[in-house]
Amino acid sequence: WGECFSTDTFGAIERAMGGVEAVRALWKDGAPTPDAAAAPERDAVAVEVGDKYAVTYGEVEEAYNYLVEMMSYYGMAAPTAEADIESYQNEALAMLVETRKLLYFADELGVGALSEQEEADVQALVDADMEYYMEGFRATAEDEGAEDVDARAYELFDEELAAYEMHMDHIEYAEYLYEMYAEQQVIENLEAHIRITAAIDADDV
Helix, strand or coil, X not given: CCCCCCHHHHHHHHHHHCCCHHHHCCCCCCCCCCCHHHCCCXXXXXXXXCCCEEEEHHHHHHHHHHHHHHXXXXXXXXXXXXXXXXXXXXXXXXXXXXHHHHHHHHHHCCCXXXXXXXXXXXXXXXXXXXXXXHHHHHHHHHHHCCCCHHHHHHHHHHHHHHHCCCCCCHHHHHHHHHHHHHHHHHHHHHHHXXXXXXXXXXXXX
């Protein structure tokens, strides 16, 4: 994400989206790849996970774009062959499905809701990220001689999001960050719950 977006955020997205390897075992050869471009609406459902969670075509498109951007960020060429593009589309979908599965399991085990303190901690992470980005955009706005630095900084923020085909403005991006960090916290709570439960079961043997 250019000079204003840090590798820390990329890493947080990766953690929130979950591991690819864990879901690949469930991915059957020859399974169709959802085509985001062919979907009538970005919010059309591509895959349902349980009765509460779903993955939309828009999310698949954004996850694929994220993977391609990560490749570019680390000096790798974007996929051009049809087979490679399909492979990365499947990988993007697999990551999203894995995250939804973990959230579903968290709900089933009663650890899917954040505490007030956890919500506050998540919001603090979002605020810190947004301020980090805005510092860079404000600096650019000042260099441009903008009369209203903050207003121009938000315009630059939105332009950056559009350049990376994120289909959202800075307000929606803050909401996206909140959801990302909240999902990450729920998954961490799920992992902690499983570890504790496993320890109790082991003691009972």
